[in-house]
Amino acid sequence: MRLTGKVAIVTGGGSGFGEGIVRKFVEEGARVVLVDRDLTAAERVATQHEGSVAPLAGDVATLDSLAAARDLALERFGGLHILVNNAGVGQPPMPMEDMDEGLFERIFNVNIRSIYNGARAVLPHFKAERHGAILNIASTGGVSPRPNLTWYNASKGWGIAATRAMAVELAPFGIRVNAINPVAGDTPLLSTFIGSDSDESRARIVATIPIGRLSTPADMGNAAAFLCSDEASMITGVDLNVDGGKCI
16 A cells, blocks of 8 residues: 555556556555546546546646646545656557658657646646656657657657656655656557557567566556655656566
């Protein structure tokens, strides 16, 4: 129960890694505002944790959605201690010059602008409390890029750089900022990255991971719970590879 008494916002918590983070946070005693574009998915997760999860439809590309999540946390649960910027989008493999502006804008808005919006929404409260934890979900693509995923890789590299810069600036206010870098995971986004979700394509990805399997939502939940807990009170500015050894 390492998160007992904590209130968190988790974006993109209706599926995949975000759902795993929400599940682990609740198991560890936290109450969670779950923000997702898909309200049905958010409500499905919330019904599994009655009373501990408040679902909210929102687009993290807008400041209003993050501000609404902050307000809901304060009104429903009486506080706010953690922000997990998990919502993200991928891209199909393609030469960098072939990506159209619409997809590029989507990657920018969800993977980059959302972190900016989250900071604007929660930092006045965190600074007033002199305490808080922010966790950005980046990617191994930000530290060990694969070809034909250039703009996605770049967005995640930005997230890692932002994490370090935020950590330096916010440390004097008692606010910690970290990131985790998942390797390819068994989530709905997998088929986007590998072009098709088949046994053969999965096997090719697994062959690049020394530990011999894809990552899971539970893996991300475990790492997130530690980094956002008081047990990690001396850890800030870290991007933790949760990758089965891929980036060694």
